[in-house]
Amino acid sequence: MNKPITVTAIVGSYRRGGIIDRAVDEILAAAREAGADTEKILLMDRRIEFCTNCRTCTQQAGAGRGACATVDDMGPILDRIEASDAIVLASPMNFGTVTAIMKRFIERLACYAYWPWGQPSPKMRNQLKGKRAVLVASSAAPALLARLLSKIVGSLKQAADVLGAKTIGVLFMGLAAQQPHQELGERTREKARKLGKKLASQRRKE
Numbered sequence: 001m002n003k004p005i006t007v008t009a010i011v012g013s014y015r016r017g018g019i020i021d022r023a024v025d026e027i028l029a030a031a032r033e034a035g036a037d038t039e040k041i042l043l044m045d046r047r048i049e050f051c052t053n054c055r056t057c058t059q060q061a062g063a064g065r066g067a068c069a070t071v072d073d074m075g076p077i078l079d080r081i082e083a084s085d086a087i088v089l090a091s092p093m094n095f096g097t098v099t100a101i102m103k104r105f106i107e108r109l110a111c112y113a114y115w116p117w118g119q120p121s122p123k124m125r126n127q128l129k130g131k132r133a134v135l136v137a138s139s140a141a142p143a144l145l146a147r148l149l150s151k152i153v154g155s156l157k158q159a160a161d162v163l164g165a166k167t168i169g170v171l172f173m174g175l176a177a178q179q180p181h182q183e184l185g186e187r188t189r190e191k192a193r194k195l196g197k198k199l200a201s202q203r204r205k206e
């Protein structure tokens with residue numbers, strides 16, 4: 001029997017049951033209904049230290065990620081992502097961009113760059129390719145305005161690129177702070193379910 005498609009969600013919200021958490025649950029539920037094996041990783045439940053710019057990981061040549069000098073939960077999270085067919089990257093907008101914990105996660109992706117001291121810019125390692133990504137973001141401001149004036153989608157997309165994932169959809173939820181525990185609207189739920197199904201529809205290309 002074929003192994004199920006695996007979908008891993010990385011969630012940078014600080015609120016269980018917040019709008020980001022609910023949207024990710026909806027995406028993953030649809031993916032499971034389509035036969036996928038899913039995992040939701042709430043970054044706030046894991047130990048993720050800052051990238052200290054020691055550059056140990058970036059000095060190491062090779063296609064695989066460089067070994068990070070900091071031993072925490074980042075290694076197992078990246079192992080899971082590498083083994084996944086598809087990913088979801090999700091964050092509320094705080095001060096115009098991703099949350100601090102999502103930014104911590106993103107900075108630790110430096111291990112996917114080969115960047116010896118003295119080189120002006122990094123070379124991204126090309127081992128990871130062929131995954132698909134869905135990006136999820138939310139803002140108190142209306143969606144159109146927030147998307148236009150912020151870099152949140154760009155930051156999440158950059159992280160997806162580094163992880164070898166092509167972005168196939170964005171779920172952006174504006175007016176997300178109308179109530180402390182806001183339900184997803186019907187259109188948002190439908191879009192989330194569509195994206196979940198789409199993620200579960202294709203194995204990653206090697």
Ligand SMILES: Cc1cc2nc3c(=O)[nH]c(=O)nc-3n(C[C@H](O)[C@H](O)[C@H](O)COP(=O)(O)O)c2cc1C
Pocket residue numbers: 013014015017018019020021092093094095096097138139140141142146176177
């Ligand atoms: C520290 C902080 C900064 C925020 N900055 C912004 C912002 O710049 N723009 C905006 O539209 N909403 C901002 N918000 C509102 C959040 O984006 C909104 O409450 C969130 O999307 C809800 O996601 P959650 O339910 O998963 O927590 C901010 C919220 C906090 C706590």
